[in-house]
Amino acid sequence: MISLESFILLTSTIIICQGTSSSNKKGICKVPALENGHHMPKKDLFNIGEWMQYHCDEGYMTAQRNIVENIQCLSSGWSEVPQCSGITCPLQQTDNLHLVYSNGSVSKFSCNNGFILQGLEISQCYYYGWDPPLPTCKDSGERIKCPPPPQPMNVQVIKPKSDYFSGDSEILKCKPGFQLHGSQSIICKDGQWTSPPQCVRFHECGDPPSIPFGKPDLATVKPKYQSGFFVTYKCNNGFEMTGLPEIVCINGKWSLPPACISNTDSCQLSIEKISLNNLVLPKSVSVHKPLSNGASIPTRCKTGNFLASPSSEMECLNGKMIYPKCTEEKPCRINQEILDENFLELDSKHDYRVFFEHGEIIHFMCKVGYTTISDTTGLCFKEEIYYPYCRQI
Structure with a gap:
């Protein structure tokens, strides 16, 4: 019989991520470092009021014992620091209850002589805790099989049955009003279930916001918008777009839409866009001198950046300045x-x-x-x- 005092259930690595400073003078939040997980939408900077959703990888959980969390960019920085740490479950010393063995996240229990096990002898550790609950010493029986399928909050087993053995599978679904994150099918393997999904309440976004001198592309307009859906904007003739052309629905709110500004047949260089696209101009070029329609200027990428456009030349086309783009990341x-x-x-x-x-x-x-x-x-x-x-x- 193995003592609980000498048993280490799971190993866990706590990852501490850095958010923004408390002042946040620039009005933006940088995406904190996040190991063992990923975030949506996939961008590096968020404005105040925007939401970011992060997902922990298989075998990891958030500080609130979930696999998906939403955080918001505030004037003081992120509403909380995202972290994904290894899944662990508390196991306290209990009179007459002993651990027989542990295989990964699955544990088997037994009682002292003269006591009977009440509940199931096998339980598995998930991001939300033990499932099924740990037994007590009032019932008995040794079964070499999987415990009942895990049923985290707002998840339903479509067709449950009484016994499950290795190779059996079950299909899970969310209750109405919730969205599935993770695999819909779970499988019994060697006495333990694969990780179940999480059902997160989704918030639909309303109609995409209107912008002066522009409108949404009808090809991206939908009757309803759930988290992750996007809408693309187009500017009217004679107007130039600033900002990202696409907005994304996250947690019931739209990201910031672009703006459409008037242009003329001549073009004016933008220092901001030159810097934003990581470009370097020839020393002979003046950023204050307008360019005539059809004129072009050769450029190059800043050191450590890669060209992400077909051409490295800037061009004035029908009053709109076309800038090549260089990025720190390879395409x-x-x-x-x-x-x-x-x-x-x-x-x-x-x-x-x-x-x-x-x-x-x-x-x-x-x-x-x-x-x-x-x-x-x-x-x-x-x-x-x-x-x-x-x-x-």
Whole structure:
């Protein structure tokens, strides 16, 4: 019989992430460092009032014992510091109850002689605690099988049965008004269940905000908008867009929309956009001198940056200054093998492209005979592409 005092249930690494300073004079929050997880939407800076959602990887949980959390950019910085730490469960010394063995996150218990085990002898440690609850010494029996399927808050087992053994699987779904995060199917493997999903209440966004001298692209307009949905804007003729052309619905709120400003047949260089795109101009070029329509200027990337545009020349075209873009990150390359594995293909908007720049949204669609329960958009982030997944209809 093994003593609980000599048993270490799980190892855990606590990751402490750094947020913004308490002053936040610039009115923006930088994405804190986050190990063992990732965040949405995939951008590095957030304005005050915007929300960020972060997801912990398999085997990790937030400080609130969830796998998904939302934090907000405030005037004092982030509402809380995101962290993903290894999943652990408390195990207190209990009279007459002993640990028989531990296999990863699954533990088996027994009682002293003369006592009977009440409850199940096997329990598994999840991000939300022990499931099923730890037994007490009033009932008995040794079973070599999986415990009942885990049922975290707001998750339902579609067709439960009395006994489960290795190889058995169950399909989980969320209660109405909640969105599934994680795998819908869980499997009994060697006496333990694979990690169950989390059901998070979703908040729909209202209609996308209107902007002067511009409007949303009808191709991206939907009857309803859930978290992760996006809308693209277009400016009227004679107006130039500033800011990102796409807004994203996160936690019931839209990210900031772009603005449309008037332009003329001549162009004026923008020091801000030159700096934003990490460009270096020839010394002979004056940023204060207007450029005539059709004029172009050669540029180069700042040291340590990579060209993410087809050309390195700035060009004045119909009153609009076209700037090449340089980024600190290398561009992403489409992986055809992953497209085939996920039953994806690029939509007609992108089907000619192989490379995408850091932070760029990529539009996919499912192959014929396949569908997805989420949006079919992907993202280029630090040379890696986030691919959606399609399943057979």
